[in-house]
Amino acid sequence: MTDTLTPVLTKNWDADRAWTLASYEQGGGYGALKKALKMAQDDVVTAVKDSGLRGRGGAGFPTGMKWGFIPQDNPNPKYLVVNADESEPGTCKDIPLMMASPHTLVEGVIISSYAIRANTAFIYVRGEVLHVIRRLQAAVEEAYKAGHLGKNIHGSGYDLDLIVHAGAGAYICGEETALLDSLEGRRGQPRLRPPFPAVAGLYASPTVINNVESIASVPSIIEHGADWFASMGTEKSKGYVIYSLSGHVKTPGQFEAPLGITLRELIDLGGGMREGHELKFWTPGGSSTPILTAEHLDIPLDYEAVGAAGSMLGTRALQIFDETTCVVRAVLRWTEFYKHESCGKCTPCREGTWWLVQTLNALEHGQGQESDLDLLLDQCENILGRSFCALGDGATSPITSSIEYFRDEYVAHLTHGGCPFDPAASTLFARTLGSTPGAGTDKGQVGVTA
């Protein structure tokens, strides 16, 4: 079973003090940088293009192509911005990576900046994860001292400054143009496109914005070659990625595997479902991706196959829910998140999430009627594709997909006059509460779908 794992980014995570420069270099770290600095800049871009690396932040846009959009005849400085504002519910890959091995990212930043001819790079980190910010800052300081950053890096004549910037805790700042606004010191709200960041991004200059995992993958591509990278994964989804398994599995965590692995294999790697329970629904890439069910256990987790199943690969944040979970409750919690995080710029997302929460809340309490489900779907239809950025779209995904798969369970709330589930049963401490089903509630567990 361990054969399915391909630890590259996570390879050194269990090394002693893996976050230090010494530990990283001991494992061959910064070798790719020295190799890259001897290459022509366009060759680095070509290598990334040939590898087939696609953006790991969710949308899956080819990274090399993005780099190619930077107009090199533009007189303004070029910038590389790393989007480390990981805030999607369920997504937990960039923060562990930066925590365990920040130098992997730093090396990736240097090589990528060199490729796009940027002399200033930024890592925009989610503000709440102070410990990670400190690790990154320490790593950047070490890299400066070791000559990996600064003026004339390793005698190549190439200069790079890397700035670690802490956000203030807004989900919207993970949207790349909102991130740029935030980085410039404004309120994070998405910008009108065009112009695209590649042409007029940070400080109206050509800017590449990449996810942490995308940039962290670059050193291995340079070190082992594009062909090595492309040999992994599926036809159109190349390479390895970090899958974050969370929820009702025995051993949640990060699993690095080639694209195309199935959830069934991942659950096995995670030691199986919680004892005595079975899979009910799951998200393939965080809460913004439509939920899937047990029938999708065997679809390959790559961009194409998940898309064909009606969802999106997203950030490969696999949130696993077993049959004790009330889907209405879970969806309401997600929707409350979107309401809280809507930036307020556009009407559908700002007002729509405000209303969705109220409608869902009523449903959870068994108030309303079955036609409210159609109202809910109509609200979603009026938000999806109507909002300014993808935040509004993401807010509708869990609702529409859950009604698609679990309409009966919504109706059961109405007929039951409230939630038919025992909320305690889905908690981690459920077992310690006692093995009697339905303990702690007078409603008991009716197991609508189980």
Add this chain to the structure above:
Amino acid sequence: MTTAPEKTASAEKAVEKSDLVTLTIDGVSVSVPKDTLVIRAAEQVGVQIPRFCDHPLLAPVGACRQCLVDVPDAGNGRPMPKPQASCTMPVAEGMVVNTQVTSPVADKAQQGVMEFLLINHPLDCPVCDKGGECPLQNQAMSNGRGDSRFAASGGVKRTFPKPIHLSAQVLLDRERCVLCARCTRFSEQIAGDPFIALADRGALQQVAIYEKEAFESYFSGNTIQICPVGALTSAEYRFRSRPFDLVSSPAIAEHDACGAAIRVDHRRGKVMRRLAGNDPEVNEEWITDKDRFAFQYAKQADRLTYPLVRDEETGEQRPASWPEAFAVAARGLRFAGSSAVLTGGRLTAEDAYAYSKFARVALETNDIDFRARPHSAEEAGFLASEVVLKQPATYADLEAASTVLLVGLEPEDEAGTIFLRLRKASRQKSATQVVSLAPYTSWGLAKMNGRLIQTAPGDEAAALRKLDVALDSNSVILVGERLATSPGAFAAATEVAKATGAKLAWVPRRAGDRGAVETGCLPNLLPGGRPVDDAAARVDAATAWGVSHLPSRPGRDGDAIIAALASGEVGGLVVAGIDLRDLSDPHGALEALQAADFVVALEQRETDVTRAANVVFPVAPVTDKAGMFVNWEGRPRTFDAVLANPASLPDLRILSGIAEELGHPLGFRTVAEARAQMEEIGPWDGDRSTPAEGLGFETVASATSSTGGFKLATWKQLLDNGRMQEGDDNLRATARRTVARVSAATYDGLGAGAHEVTLTGDRGSVTLPVEVADLPDDVVWVPQNSFGHGVHADLSSPGGTVSVAKGAE
């Protein structure tokens, strides 16, 4: 005679065929200029797409999502996968757009957004000022549903405490706000006063302001007008009336020489509010707060409503009938010996023409001057040779100019519409460089991205002669009326314009000033630019007026008239529209008026002047009469009476009444008749006054002789103690703080921690809070009419020097 509107081909730019893009909207093919937004292309085929955040003069933002349309072909043969915001999408050749008219998808998208907008919007339309003229209300009717699913499903609205003050004048009701960001974008993009911004997020997002910095913008009222809901209201108009009870009349703002178009909304003979008119060639859709809010002056308790005559026995003024007042005025002027005329800036061109003709025909004198402020013979020569009958530059020229040089002009304070246009010009792609010869970098200059050429008052001529600014025929030089106190400055500006080919335009402060030049309210000019010292011009005017001759001796200017009154050389005076505080010597002028044999005053409200007069005639404010202002461009701006008030007579009717009693009828009694006569007499087509003739330019080598004190730089701020701003305390509360500005070195010289300075000049002394600015070390700046009775009465004579000391006296 007055200059005609010049509608040249340049005004209507012919669009090149190749720049046109053809697309199909709702099945109708339409060709529009490249880069046109779909929402405006749709207007060309008669389709109004609902919108909130979109405003043609603001940058697109795409925030409200109300204008979604279906695009089955983006011009590349491929459909757009989802509805697109038509306010952010430029047209493309071959594009196909289906709006709510033909596309169920677009219609549903718009209905959906409308429903969302209404879920958190309060149902207080019956008490909302916007009710009846509300884009949200109207578009909810046209593009929304009749019932509320939100309310039906038991939804709970977001609420906020009502309303909060953004400034004394502008109030914000956050519940009503649809967060279109028009107000914040206007403040940032157009006015350059980003005091308000959106804060917080989600449905709790709101327009906010930093508690320690009020919305101190001269243009804040525009945000109220462009607000598509009732979220922003003015303290002045709040709860005063309903739009459907109002009658709207177009008018022209009377507070400056910009000629801004306004709309006056009135009800039962009372002006309730004023809004910006839409005139793309002049003020676009913006006006200053003064133009918007300062109209209560006509309703003050001291408004004159009937003629007054000084009783010969008691020496007191008493009410009189119109015929009696006409007769007394005529008799008094006849027996006063020689008489003169002084007018001020409130006159319409027709009224000014009447004064000009009255002086020449009825009083047989050229002793007439409209310059109720410090002035010079050099200026009179400049006006006669370089200003009258000329239309050197337009607002469009400011926008197209490579460089605009400001000399003695602070547009934000003295000509708000010019300021907005220059700020726009400085922000466009081929930016206009604004260069200002001024004592310090004002806030306004910074907002125009302008460059300062630091110039002490009086040194303008010297600065112009060593100018290091590249000017060409595409450049514009704007000279302010304040240059009259700077010897040689007008001459130097004329030289620079001639040498470089730059356009030279004179920007006065008051609405009536340019019209007064055109109609000859000057000692050296007759109407239509006819030089007094040109016999042929005099004969031409005399013929047109049907009189045998006109006085040939050049007249006295304003200061000379006042001196002659004081000395008794001139016995009679007809005076109108003068605020003594504006004159070079307010106290001296008052004494001269009191010493005069006979004074006839034509005024809207009681003043020191009317109190000194023998006969006082009440005159109509601009709302009560038709007329014309000629703005700084030389563009005639005509307007009709807003209110019908038969007892309110324009100046010209009163002058014609006196003239008839004097036996020299003016030949007109109404505005229309006066205007017809003006058109008949027309502009002078003979030789123009040249500086060598006429009064000529003085060549004064240096500015004021240095007496060791600080030179005093001063001008009037937009909002100050002006008479025509009286009656609206909320407006006055938004005026800028009255401060004295000194250089950093001067400040340091005052001793540590000075908060106030005391300035002492030849007319008195004043203590003001002090601020540091990039002034020359020997110059201090104070606002001219923001404290006491103004600079000339309380501090210093024009061009004088002052001493500066720390703290209170």
